[in-house]
Amino acid sequence: MEKIPQQKAFKGIKIVLYGPESTGKSTLARQLTEHFETIKVDEYARQYLQEKLDQTGKVCDYADLVPIAIGQRKAENIASITAKNHLFCDTDALETYVYSLAYFDKAPVELEEAARKSDYDLYLLLDVDIPWVADDLRDRPKDRKEMLGRFEKGLLDFQKNYSKISGAGEERFKNAITAIKKLTDK
8 A cells, every 4th residue: 555655845834724624724725825926735635535426426434544645745745846935735644634533533543643743834723713615525514613622632632833713704814824924933
């Protein structure tokens, strides 16, 4: 079986958009990418699981977790070659790890190891204070606060640097910019 690749070094600031489903991670990643004139890493799990659902009618199972982490890390490593001063990652191995625990009460050892060894300058933990939007893959509209707690626990357990981002629309974007500016002003 293919292994989760090691992270490639990146000369700039690497930031993960992180948190429960339907919290605006992809939207914020796009906004930040435009603002900082760089590139982003899209959420590989969404593409992978949508294709699986469309082809088989099935959703994520335990065997999908490592392939998702592999695809996410490969995309990140490619982006780290061409990104400018900032690289925005729409999720990472820690996100997949937290979902694994939430859905299966366990996680593959290699996924936990990849999450532990992952090196990012900042995680932006997105709050559940915006409306939940349904789609083919989202399934936990009533568990949002519990999931937010799980995601924050993952950050604390793995000792990751993070900032919680709240607010809707432009306010959310400005709060993210402020968190990134605090990091770069240190």
